[in-house]
Amino acid sequence: MSTTSRKRQLGRPVSIVGAGMSRFGAFADKDSRDLFVEAFLDMLDNLDQGIDVQDIECAYVGNYSSDLFEHQGHTAPIIADWLGMTPIPVTRIENACASSGSALREGVMAIASGLYDIVLVGGMEKMTSLPTEGVTDVLATAADGLYEVPAGLTFPGIFGAIATAHMDRYDTNLDHLLKVAIKNHENGALNPKAQFNVTIQSLMERRMTRAQERGQPVPEYVTEMDFLNDPGANPWIAWPLRLYDCAPITDGAACVLLVASELAHNFTDKPIDIAGTGQASGRPLHDADELTSLSAAKAAASQAYEMAGVTADDIQVAEVHDCFTIAEIIATEDLGFFAPGEGGRAVDEGRTALHGDKPINTSGGLKAKGHPVGASGVGQVAEIFHQLRGEAGERQVNNPNLELGLTHNVGGTGGTCVVNILRRAG
Amino acid sequence: MAEDNRAFTAAAFNAYLTQEKKLVGVRCRACGTLSPEPRPMCHACHGRDMEWHEFSGMARLSTFTCISIVPVSMSKKGYGRDNPYCTGIVTLEEGPRLSARIIGVDARNPQDIKTGMELVLDLAEVDPDNPTPAFRPA
Numbered sequence: 001m002s003t004t005s006r007k008r009q010l011g012r013p014v015s016i017v018g019a020g021m022s023r024f025g026a027f028a029d030k031d032s033r034d035l036f037v038e039a040f041l042d043m044l045d046n047l048d049q050g051i052d053v054q055d056i057e058c059a060y061v062g063n064y065s066s067d068l069f070e071h072q073g074h075t076a077p078i079i080a081d082w083l084g085m086t087p088i089p090v091t092r093i094e095n096a097c098a099s100s101g102s103a104l105r106e107g108v109m110a111i112a113s114g115l116y117d118i119v120l121v122g123g124m125e126k127m128t129s130l131p132t133e134g135v136t137d138v139l140a141t142a143a144d145g146l147y148e149v150p151a152g153l154t155f156p157g158i159f160g161a162i163a164t165a166h167m168d169r170y171d172t173n174l175d176h177l178l179k180v181a182i183k184n185h186e187n188g189a190l191n192p193k194a195q196f197n198v199t200i201q202s203l204m205e206r207r208m209t210r211a212q213e214r215g216q217p218v219p220e221y222v223t224e225m226d227f228l229n230d231p232g233a234n235p236w237i238a239w240p241l242r243l244y245d246c247a248p249i250t251d252g253a254a255c256v257l258l259v260a261s262e263l264a265h266n267f268t269d270k271p272i273d274i275a276g277t278g279q280a281s282g283r284p285l286h287d288a289d290e291l292t293s294l295s296a297a298k299a300a301a302s303q304a305y306e307m308a309g310v311t312a313d314d315i316q317v318a319e320v321h322d323c324f325t326i327a328e329i330i331a332t333e334d335l336g337f338f339a340p341g342e343g344g345r346a347v348d349e350g351r352t353a354l355h356g357d358k359p360i361n362t363s364g365g366l367k368a369k370g371h372p373v374g375a376s377g378v379g380q381v382a383e384i385f386h387q388l389r390g391e392a393g394e395r396q397v398n399n400p401n402l403e404l405g406l407t408h409n410v411g412g413t414g415g416t417c418v419v420n421i422l423r424r425a426g
Numbered sequence: 427m428a429e430d431n432r433a434f435t436a437a438a439f440n441a442y443l444t445q446e447k448k449l450v451g452v453r454c455r456a457c458g459t460l461s462p463e464p465r466p467m468c469h470a471c472h473g474r475d476m477e478w479h480e481f482s483g484m485a486r487l488s489t490f491t492c493i494s495i496v497p498v499s500m501s502k503k504g505y506g507r508d509n510p511y512c513t514g515i516v517t518l519e520e521g522p523r524l525s526a527r528i529i530g531v532d533a534r535n536p537q538d539i540k541t542g543m544e545l546v547l548d549l550a551e552v553d554p555d556n557p558t559p560a561f562r563p564a
Contacts, residue, residue: 137497146436147463150558151525152493152500152513160491161514168489168541235507239492239536286515286523291489 007306010112013261015271015425018047019382024252024370025195032066032075032126033082035253035372039122040083043255048268051257053083057116059090060107062100062123063374068138070126085120094374096142097323099123100254101279101377101409101418107258108274117263122255123379125372135249139373142412144284156246156324158285158413160238163326165291167240169341172329174240176344178228180325181244181367183353188364190354190395195250195370200224207233245325250370254379264425270389275310275404276421278303282414292341294414297334301408304419305336312336314404315421317387317397318358319380321410322365328352331408332360335419359397362387377409377418388424430478434464440557447549449559451522453479462524462559481518483547485561488523490514490541492533499556510534516545516561530562 020043022035030038044051061079066072076092079085093103100123107121127135139155148158166172181200188194189202204227211218221227228234234242257267264271280303282288282296289295305311312335320335322328329343337358338346346352352360363369363383366376384405386392402424409418432438434452442450451462456473462481467474493500494510505511512528529548531539545561552560 132495133498133501136495140497148525149497150556151527152497152505152511152558153491153525154493154495154497156495157491157493157513160493161489164491164514164541165489236492236494236510238494239510241491284525286525291515 008303009307010108010274011114012112014108014111014258014274015261015264016256016274016381016385016422017259017264017267017271018043018257019255019385020044020046021193021254021379021382022252023193024250024372024379026128026249027251028128030126030251032063032070032124032253033078035126035251036061036079036122036124036255037082039124039253039255043257047257048270049266051267053085055118056085056088056120057118058088058110059085059120059122060093060103061090062093062103062377064094064096064099064125065138065141066126068141069129095416096411097321097371097373098377098409098411098416098418099374101407101420102411102416104256104378104381104420105277105279105418108277111258111260117260119258120255121258121378122253123375123377124253125374126251127249127372128251132249142415148284148286154238155413156238156241159324159326160241161285162291162330163240163324166326166330169292170344172341172344175225176329176348177240177245177325178225179347180322180328181228182224183347184322184361184365184367187354187362187395188368190393191364191369194364194368195248196364196368200227200244203227241324241326247323247366247371250372252370252372252375252379254375254382256378256381256385261425271425272385272388273423273425274420275423276304276306276308277419278307279416279418281416284415285413288414293330293334294410294417296414296417297331297408297410297419300417300419301335304406304421308421308423310404310421315406316399316402316404317362317384318360318406318408319363319365319383320360320408321376322361322367323371323410325367327410328360328365335406335408354395355398362392362395362397377407380407380409381420381422384422388422434466434476436464439464443549443552443557443559444554447552449481449483449547451479451481452476460520460522462518462522481520484519484564485516485545485547487528487541487543487545488515488517490528490536490539492536512536512539524559527558527560529560
């Protein structure tokens with residue numbers, strides 16, 4: 001039997017009843033466990049009708065590499081201890097930057113199977129403990145260490161190669177890439193938990209002010225593009241990607257509480273249902289079907305759309321994996337929001353802006369909110385949870401009929417992709 | 427290369443690169459699929475009857491990047507912010523693609539590096555401690 005032909009359904013419905021996030025940023029004094037506790041307490045404080053922690057039956061924690069970042073393996077029982085949840089089973093899930101997207105799916109399946117009713121899922125990463133060169137090396141371990149990394153390919157390098165191929169094949173240009181960054185910083189400026197809670201316009205003005213204060217020549221920037229095209233302000237990382245094309249190095253954690261839908265109203269009057277979930281694997285870029293797309297993203301999206309019984313056009317808000325600006329462009333194409341090659345133009349035309357017809361990365365995305373890799377997948381789900389409940393504050397999507405949102409979480413350069421579709425319960 | 431009985435491993439791939447200066451992968455005897463990376467089982471048909479296959483070394487540049495923020499291994503070789511290097515994906519004339527260093531191009535001027543250009547394998551300066559295929563413009 002083909003493994004792709006059968007329509008998959010959850011054994012029983014699953015809902016999200018609470019979400020929490022630590023502040024994302026660089027926190028020299030905090031370890032990953034501290035960040036996870038911060039996210040958990042945020043979730044508890046905002047859980048409408050509260051919960052006795054003893055009622056949580058099981059947990060899955062996404063974490064990419066506490067081993068290399070913190071010299072700490074076997075992190076799941078530490079989280080169980082720090083949350084006072086021992087002896088319940090807690091399992092760490094590692095799928096690179098899709099670790100917590102995968103953890104969430106494990107939690108959904110644990111409830112759908114009937115084994116548990118109440119499951120905590122989350123993710124965490126402490127990255128700023130290493131210098132940039134060390135972080136580059138750790139992230140590169142998500143690529144093939146035998147046949148990609150020896151060629152000198154870094155993580156930004158592989159996405160740089162995807163961007164080169166996309167610009168070569170379509171009319172995508174360097175400005176389109178930078179406009180993703182400008183948009184996501186505009187959204188991040190409205191998110192108090194974002195690492196870069198600031199627009200690129202403000203960063204540009206700060207640079208000019210600082211130069212003036214120091215008596216140095218003041219750069220003659222008129223627009224954000226002038227600033228972003230200044231190699232002093234926005235240096236090259238991996239052609240054609242520059243500093244502002246890359247998500248930052250971030251410490252942070254996020255979690256959500258999953259329950260069997262039949263119990264959801266014990267916790268909140270506004271549960272958000274898991275309408276569809278999909279996950280797929282993919283080969284290294286050199287063996288991928290196309291150099292301008294992630295096949296795992298297309299496969300995961302197709303599974304999630306089918307389970308939810310919806311199409312790309314029905315999705316009203318989405319958090320996609322913009323670890324690099326090009327990654328957001330190809331995500332919006334792989335998810336079917338725009339035709340292949342049209343993702344760059346869609347950004348340029350403002351279609352993916354907060355008040356465009358397809359708002360993408362209202363949280364600021366990985367680019368501005370920050371990218372603590374093991375926490376990013378659940379961080380995305382937390383944002384869509386808040387959007388669908390109408391509690392996203394200044395960055396709330398202005399759509400009174402908001403009902404369907406999507407998250408797209410990529411591990412490595414497409415080795416893993418998890419897509420979830422969330423629906424406001426009717 | 428039917429008489430070659432060594433195991434289909436990265437160690438053998440690297441030994442070919444460094445000792446014999448050859449790019450050698452595998453071919454599935456059942457379905458004919460080629461893979462530059464030696465593997466004991468065919469990823470396409472799951473066949474187990476693999477044989478070594480030497481590639482000609484002729485290729486085209488499929489895509490590339492020029493890296494300025496470099497990993498520790500490349501920093502030790504003097505690459506960095508002011509001295510980027512080029513790497514990318516090449517399509518071998520036999521069909522498969524692989525990741526490889528691109529040498530003999532100006533990584534400081536990536537606008538001048540053209541995808542589609544013809545390349546040839548050049549293992550003259552392969553690093554025995556970190557072997558990787560390298561190609562230069564033909």
